[in-house]
Amino acid sequence: MEFLSSICPPEILCQILVGLSRMTILFIVASGLTLILGVLRIPNIAHGSLYMIGAFVAFSVSKWFGGGTTGFWMAVVLAPFAVALLSLVVERGIFAHLYEREHLMLLLLTFSFALILGDLVKVVWGGEYRTVQLPGSFKGPIPVESLPIPIYNIFLVIIGPFVALGLWFFTNKTKIGKISRAAAVDREMVGAVGINVSWVFAIVFVIGCFLAGMGGALVSPIVNITLGMDHTLIMEAFLIVIMGGLGNVWGALLGALIFGLTQSLGILIWPQFGIVFPYAAAVTVLLFRPTGLLKSTW
Amino acid sequence: MKKETIIGMGVVLLGFLAVSFSFGAEPIKVGIIDTYTGPATAYTFDVLDGFKMAVNKVNAMEGGLGKKIEFLTRDEKFKPDIGLAMAKELVLRENVDILMGTINSATALAVSDFAKKEKTPFFVTFSKSDKITGEQGHRYVFQITENTLMAGRAAAFALAKKPFVKYWIAGDDYEYGHAIADGVWNQLKKLKPVVQLLGKSWWKVGETDFTPYITAILAAKPDFIIVATGGSGMVNFQKAAKATGLAQKVPFYQHTAIELSTLEPQGLDAPEGVYGTANYLFYYPDTPENKAFVQEFRNTYNRYPKIGALYGYVTGVLVEKGFAKAGKVDKEKFINAVQGMVIDSPVGKLELRACDHQLMLPMFFGVTKKVPQYPFLIASDIVTIPPKDYMPACEEIKTLRK
Numbered sequence: 001m002e003f004l005s006s007i008c009p010p011e012i013l014c015q016i017l018v019g020l021s022r023m024t025i026l027f028i029v030a031s032g033l034t035l036i037l038g039v040l041r042i043p044n045i046a047h048g049s050l051y052m053i054g055a056f057v058a059f060s061v062s063k064w065f066g067g068g069t070t071g072f073w074m075a076v077v078l079a080p081f082a083v084a085l086l087s088l089v090v091e092r093g094i095f096a097h098l099y100e101r102e103h104l105m106l107l108l109l110t111f112s113f114a115l116i117l118g119d120l121v122k123v124v125w126g127g128e129y130r131t132v133q134l135p136g137s138f139k140g141p142i143p144v145e146s147l148p149i150p151i152y153n154i155f156l157v158i159i160g161p162f163v164a165l166g167l168w169f170f171t172n173k174t175k176i177g178k179i180s181r182a183a184a185v186d187r188e189m190v191g192a193v194g195i196n197v198s199w200v201f202a203i204v205f206v207i208g209c210f211l212a213g214m215g216g217a218l219v220s221p222i223v224n225i226t227l228g229m230d231h232t233l234i235m236e237a238f239l240i241v242i243m244g245g246l247g248n249v250w251g252a253l254l255g256a257l258i259f260g261l262t263q264s265l266g267i268l269i270w271p272q273f274g275i276v277f278p279y280a281a282a283v284t285v286l287l288f289r290p291t292g293l294l295k296s297t298w
Numbered sequence: 299m300k301k302e303t304i305i306g307m308g309v310v311l312l313g314f315l316a317v318s319f320s321f322g323a324e325p326i327k328v329g330i331i332d333t334y335t336g337p338a339t340a341y342t343f344d345v346l347d348g349f350k351m352a353v354n355k356v357n358a359m360e361g362g363l364g365k366k367i368e369f370l371t372r373d374e375k376f377k378p379d380i381g382l383a384m385a386k387e388l389v390l391r392e393n394v395d396i397l398m399g400t401i402n403s404a405t406a407l408a409v410s411d412f413a414k415k416e417k418t419p420f421f422v423t424f425s426k427s428d429k430i431t432g433e434q435g436h437r438y439v440f441q442i443t444e445n446t447l448m449a450g451r452a453a454a455f456a457l458a459k460k461p462f463v464k465y466w467i468a469g470d471d472y473e474y475g476h477a478i479a480d481g482v483w484n485q486l487k488k489l490k491p492v493v494q495l496l497g498k499s500w501w502k503v504g505e506t507d508f509t510p511y512i513t514a515i516l517a518a519k520p521d522f523i524i525v526a527t528g529g530s531g532m533v534n535f536q537k538a539a540k541a542t543g544l545a546q547k548v549p550f551y552q553h554t555a556i557e558l559s560t561l562e563p564q565g566l567d568a569p570e571g572v573y574g575t576a577n578y579l580f581y582y583p584d585t586p587e588n589k590a591f592v593q594e595f596r597n598t599y600n601r602y603p604k605i606g607a608l609y610g611y612v613t614g615v616l617v618e619k620g621f622a623k624a625g626k627v628d629k630e631k632f633i634n635a636v637q638g639m640v641i642d643s644p645v646g647k648l649e650l651r652a653c654d655h656q657l658m659l660p661m662f663f664g665v666t667k668k669v670p671q672y673p674f675l676i677a678s679d680i681v682t683i684p685p686k687d688y689m690p691a692c693e694e695i696k697t698l699r700k
Contacts, residue, residue: 022509065392067565084315131533133565141541141543148543150538150546199648222537222538228504231504267499267511271500271514
């Protein structure tokens with residue numbers, strides 16, 4: 001009973017808010033991954049590397065603009081575009097020729113890209129730790145004594161729904177979004193009605209990678225930007241995608257929500273084994289719904 | 299004798315001379331196995347650069363033995379099996395005289411075992427496992443860095459003098475994290491029995507977001523937190539501590555919190571008042587030796603030397619002085635010469651203890667602080683803990699190895 005009485009509302013509220021901010025980053029990255037998986041059928045292991053490149057570019061852009069408020073906003077805006085540009089080159093140059101290959105081949109190809117991009121980052125930015133400076137107004141915790149939550153995490157919680165809304169708008173309201181949904185179900189049929197599927201794929205791939213870059217840019221001020229940050233994230237992102245249902249953007253949102261909240265609340269309940277909770281949640285979900293929570297497009 | 303015969307003999311003799319001459323110029327070969335991929339490079343590049351600096355100096359003046367030191371590097375990618383394969387390749391194919399590296403404890407122990415079989419001296423330059431010179435120590439392995447047991451004891455030595463009673467332990471859920479935490483806690487309980495442990499939190503290695511952990515720890519209201527993170531988690535934890543306001547509410551300790559590797563990337567945004575320990579600070583001690591070392595390193599690499607630079611540099615000096623004292627390139631003679639040797643270093647005289655082959659480094663305990671001179675935080679209120687106060691005694695090592 002003692003530990004139950006120690007958990008009183010402000011602590012729980014605090015963990016929920018922190019969990020939601022974690023969800024935002026996970027959702028942004030996982031939604032890009034699931035979009036590419038759903039439409040192009042590529043399990044893109046290099047997605048984590050693009051997230052890492054997003055963070056490193058954010059560092060360089062922020063430094064270029066002298067850090068502070070300008071540097072931060074320019075980094076958050078420009079870094080995803082830089083990643084999108086890189087992904088366009090990769091897609092047109094290599095992936096576009098290989099869509100007909102087996103999944104295993106594509107999986108190996110993206111794995112090799114993860115290694116190549118990892119080394120590329122080492123060549124360009126070196127092995128040093130990097131960080132992005134936060135604007136003054138985002139520094140420190142919110143001015144509520146019982147809630148030691150960083151202001152930036154609240155900013156992330158606010159950003160999350162906008163990204164989700166933007167994705168909803170893209171997939172449901174734009175022509176290209178509708179075509180890509182159709183292509184996800186039946187690629188040949190979409191081609192047969194005279195649509196250039198190759199370019200639809202390119203656009204979806206670039207948008208997916210843009211999201212990876214955006215996740216990296218948004219996380220850059222709160223983490224240590226370092227080689228290897230891609231590995232940690234790609235595992236979690238894949239788990240979220242599988243939990244939510246392959247290719248389903250809303251599934252990614254739900255998966256990220258479960259992952260973020262079980263993690264933060266688990267830490268409060270049982271700090272010594274806090275890491276177990278999100279994975280236990282994933283196992284539970286897959287036991288009862290082996291194809292994920294929402295409808296998979298596969 | 300015919301003129302041709304004399305010329306012929308002359309040529310043959312000259313040939314012999316050339317051969318023996320080239321034998322004399324045969325360099326001392328050092329094989330370096332370390333992690334040059336991934337986050338560990340933030341530390342390993344400095345070891346390599348520090349070592350290069352020492353070696354270049356030796357090579358410029360032909361060293362004590364009149365031989366140049368040559369080195370080969372191998373990237374073990376933080377994988378013990380690759381590291382071991384590379385050690386075999388370096389010893390069996392490249393015939394290196396000395397092995398050195400690695401930051402990965404599992405690799406260090408595997409290579410150490412191999413070095414023992416092959417009777418090749420192996421200098422461990424970053425791995426912090428206390429098994430290396432402790433229970434698994436032997437004649438052919440040398441440890442240049444402090445280990446988890448030593449770091450923990452040094453911190454406990456300093457923390458016992460502070461007024462904190464209610465402690466919380468948090469750290470990376472792997473050997474290094476647990477070893478550092480146990481090292482501090484076991485010694486602290488011995489030195490100050492009133493301390494109590496409120497709870498522990500462990501996170502996975504490579505965790506980047508510490509905010510949920512910190513908010514949960516704050517809810518438990520401890521006086522002090524022992525944070526046992528390593529690698530990139532050092533910076534990640536400090537950033538989260540700053541953002542959540544933890545740094546102003548509850549003081550905490552991290553081994554190497556005051557080190558340049560942790561503080562430089564954060565610039566002036568690093569939290570003040572964090573307790574930490576480190577073997578090397580480029581601004582302390584403020585001696586001519588340290589100043590000269592920093593100046594030389596900056597001239598060569600255009601940056602401040604971090605902790606690894608000292609480890610690499612000292613290894614280079616030991617290799618050179620060891621062979622010079624041994625008088626020839628012989629591994630056994632080298633070990634006899636180098637064990638117990640005292641050398642000059644940027645942090646003063648250092649002894650490579652003969653009983654366990656552990657380098658006796660001073661440990662600096664301090665608190666992070668902003669100063670006008672640097673664009674990053676440095677350590678203040680530095681207390682130097684001499685090696686004898688935190689190193690296990692030779693008798694202790696003997697019982698461990700039994």
